[in-house]
Amino acid sequence: MFKKTAVVSLGLFAALPVAAQSISQHFDKYRDSCFQRFYSDSHLASHPVQKVEAIQLSHFSAESRAMPDSEMNLRIAVRLRGRSTWQTPVICRPKGNSLSCGVECDGGRFDVVVKNHSSILITGGTDLYFSDCDAKPRILERAPDDKVFMLHQQPLSNCRPSACLCNCAISRVFSPASCSSLIA
16 A cells, blocks of 8 residues: 555656746755756757857855845856857846846846756746946847757856856857767
């Protein structure tokens, strides 16, 4: 009897919808996290208008501790086809089972939702402006194949500022050779 009950209980737990999973399992104000995605050549060939070839969303708790209430300071970085990598800080607030994130200086917004136990989706929102508020912005126009991104959880070392997310060394961080398990 116990075996049947355990199997039925496990089956019910596995059948829980993704929406029942909390975003806090991936992003918590007091815990660091790193998510990335590198798109393969075959994926990009089948999506010729997709501009993003690599994307990263990270959170380091030291940057969020001074934020009010449950707000968190995250960082988004994207590498576009044939261009340099752009990165910018974003301020995110929990909103139900998702995060609502905005780029500073009215630079656009997006939502983060749970895909599964090790993946998230960046979805919704507007075009994203990567700038220093007073500089000429670089714009990621989020249409038509740059609207939803599935990112996978990665070791923190892939996202650490010491991994140099700056344009000069992004090739080391966003290197398909070192990230073959991320290419999809």
